[in-house]
Amino acid sequence: MGELYPDRNPYHxxxxxxxxxxCSCCRQTYEPETGFYYGAMYASYALSVAIVMPLMAVLHFVFHLEVIIMFSIIGGLVLVMYPLIFRWSRNLWLNIFVPYDPEKRRAVLSGEMK
Structure with a gap:
């Protein structure tokens, strides 16, 4: 699988x-159409909810924290995780809508396709 990002560190x-x-392996374009990644916002929202809801339940039911403290902890965590969530959502969106073609990858690696 090819690298999506020139800089692997999302915190840059x-x-x-x-x-x-x-893609360096199969030559698939990473932006199939203009505005392709606008839909990744929905994936980002889903990932954020998947992180926040279980954490909120644990903080509330296990640690019995006050609402303002819970929201502060969760808000800080989401802020710190934003670069990761941003990239995960782009990766997820691309993998949902661009099918993997092993034959194309083999052709590129063997030199039949440039």
Whole structure:
């Protein structure tokens, strides 16, 4: 599988959204159409909810924290995790809508396709 991002560290915020143009293995373009990643916002929301809801339940039912303390902890965590969630949602969105073609990858690796 090819690398999606030139800078692997999502916490280098100046490079957060920079992606390679094409996959180095199969030459698939990483932006099939203009605005393709707008839909990744929905995936980002779903990932955030999947992180926040169980954490909120644990903080409330296990540790019996007050609401303001819970929201502070969760808000801080989501803020710290934002670069990871951003990239995970792009990866997820791309994997949902761009099918993997092993034959194309073999052709590129064997030199039949440039």
């Amino acid at each position: 915020l100046q490079n957060l959204a920079k992606m390679h143009k094409r």
